Amino acid sequence: MISKLFPIFNKKKSSDKFHEECGIFGIYSPKKVDTFSLIQFGLFALQHRGQEACGFSVLRDGFILSHKSEGLVLDSFRKISNSEYYHGNAAIGHTRYSTEGGQSKKNIQPFFGEDSYGKSTISIVHNGNLINAQKIRKHLESEGVTFISEHSDSEVILRLIQKYLSEHNNNLEIAIQKTTIDIQGAYSVIVLMDNKIAAFRDPNGIRPLCYGMLNEKTYIFSSETCGIDSVGGYYIRDLFPGEMAIVDQKSIRFSLLKKNTKRRICSFEYIYFSRPDSLIENINVYEIREKSGEKLYEQHPVEADVVIGVPDSGVPASIGYSKASGIPFKPILVKNKYIGRSFIIPKQEMREKMVNLKLNSILNEIRGKRIVIIDDSIVRGTTSRRLVYILRKAGAKEIHFRSASPPIIAPCYLGVDTPSRKDLISYNIDKEKIAKILDVDSLEFLSMTNLIDILGGKNYCFGCFTGNYPIRKKK
Structure with missing residues (x-):
């Protein structure tokens, strides 16, 4: 399917x-x-x-x-x-x-x-x-x-x-x-x-x-x-x-x-690309990511027992969500620091197991808990789906997925390697259907209004969220 x-x-x-x-x-x-x-x-x-x-x-x-x-x-x-x-x-x-x-x-x-x-x-x-x-x-x-x-x-x-x-x-x-x-x-x-x-x-x-x-x-x-x-x-x-x-x-x-x-600097610099200890255009990247978590809770509050972040760029947002909600943050997902990005796995079954190589969970912190899991974004949905499967298998009672960026609906042609439009999970599929595909109890994305508010204005490239770019690609 x-x-x-x-x-x-x-x-x-x-x-x-x-x-x-x-x-x-x-x-x-x-x-x-x-x-x-x-x-x-x-x-x-x-x-x-x-x-x-x-x-x-x-x-x-x-x-x-x-x-x-x-x-x-x-x-x-x-x-x-x-x-x-x-x-x-x-x-x-x-x-x-x-x-x-x-x-x-x-x-x-x-x-x-x-x-x-x-x-x-x-x-x-x-x-x-x-x-x-x-x-x-x-x-x-x-x-x-x-x-x-x-x-x-x-x-x-x-x-x-x-x-x-x-x-x-x-x-x-x-x-x-x-x-x-x-x-x-x-x-x-x-x-x-x-x-x-x-x-x-x-x-x-x-x-x-x-x-x-x-x-x-x-x-x-x-x-x-x-x-x-x-x-x-x-x-x-x-x-x-x-x-x-x-x-x-x-x-x-x-x-x-x-x-x-x-x-019109790329907004994804703040969401994912840049290191959290960097300043981009004199704006602290870590603070932007933490604020996105706070805004996510304001947008979509939920009752839960623990907040976890997908390492590394999802962690500051999960800390912000925890601050705003009072739900404790715990570093339950453990990342293997020695894995690269260049694996080429020919079979789908082994590609999905790749997530287990990159991330593992502390099982006794999950069993019977209502969990809010936060990632910086959802692109194809493969990693998100596998993570949810790992958490379900570990005994999570409820899983509420939050994306610290708006839905990605368009590819980038201005210096970022992205999938084609049809391969983006949020393109032509609504939030409710994505939630079913990911097998989560609820799914929410940071709104464009709140992203603009966090960044302090509209003077950014939001092309991957809107399909509108500072420069038009000529056919």
């Missing part, structure tokens, strides 16, 4: 969450520092944003040196025997979860360009997704530009910048300005070139990018503030939508790339 309702259950992907495409990090110092360790710490702090591959480029004595490999950050860095080889005065890095371009090794970032002598002269890292990348790529190829990757929109950005550098006497600021006129979509980008770093965001600021300092002359750029914290730096602010920063030996300079900008 379930497999007929949701065809994705018959596919190989076992995950039941949205995935951010990647995390990016950069650091610039006027003098040589231990860039190897700094980029390693920064990317490790952003590991949650991508677990398939990572890479970095270092500027050393005027040369750009790069290293890329599949796997987790620490595993990748362990493969490097001579760490001092990657000591320089600037570095950029990327940890990857693939959307456009797929999982080919050719698509691992950074992407870099070389001169006629084979010397790397420019390197970039990118978080997001362009909606017109293939059109631009075909045009550049018709002009004789060669691409290394397979359909990567990030390389499209690089090749455009290179084109405009050649046309404007290697002026990076003009090259980036020209590039952003051509590209459409979501992008946060860091560029390493010619003893300088540039960082810029799209006019809607959909994907996050902030900056800080390690000392009075060393600048840091990161997808999240946790990256800045990881190297002992201090956060200054997020780059504004459509803003560019360029750092060199002399100073840091800021400019707006486009006049008509709007603040």
Whole structure:
């Protein structure tokens, strides 16, 4: 029955969450520092944003040196025997979860360009997704530009910048300005070139990018503030939508790339993607998640004996629900911290058992209890359904499921790997029917009104909840 309702259950992907495409990090110092360790710490702090591959480029004595490999950050860095080889005065890095371009090794970032002598002269890292990348790529190829990757929109950005550098006497600021006129979509980008770093965001600021300092002359750029914290730096602010920063030996300079900008950062950064200890647009992620739990109880109070959260991002909301309701919160679900996201399980039966690998429950805290279980969201419903089965088997008397986000009814094409519309459990199926599928006594979602209230306004991308996006995808 379930497999007929949701065809994705018959596919190989076992995950039941949205995935951010990647995390990016950069650091610039006027003098040589231990860039190897700094980029390693920064990317490790952003590991949650991508677990398939990572890479970095270092500027050393005027040369750009790069290293890329599949796997987790620490595993990748362990493969490097001579760490001092990657000591320089600037570095950029990327940890990857693939959307456009797929999982080919050719698509691992950074992407870099070389001169006629084979010397790397420019390197970039990118978080997001362009909606017109293939059109631009075909045009550049018709002009004789060669691409290394397979359909990567990030390389499209690089090749455009290179084109405009050649046309404007290697002026990076003009090259980036020209590039952003051509590209459409979501992008946060860091560029390493010619003893300088540039960082810029799209006019809607959909994907996050902030900056800080390690000392009075060393600048840091990161997808999240946790990256800045990881190297002992201090956060200054997020780059504004459509803003560019360029750092060199002399100073840091800021400019707006486009006049008509709007603040429309992805609301899912607060719900799931970002680490709870991060600030995004100077808003505390943990506080947003806790408030969502409080609002859930205000919306839909229920009598119960215990509140539990699905680790990790569902826990702050369950604590908020407990505070508002007075129902005790208990960490009953135990997460296996050593499991990755890359399992490929061919059979549905084994895919459902995957949840048992990731999560287990403390049985004596469940038997005979009325339970409120809170997760950050419900995407396909596979994990939720299996969790309910585990709790029922353990003897739960009642199960009330709460989602700390509104129903997800549409996929994202702005830098997030999501199922197609027909594979989303809330698309074309009402709440009552979903409750029956999940086998819960009640099911409620955070309302859009309350999500807007928690975030403090409508200046966000709510596309996955409404189907309305800051940028229209052209057919």
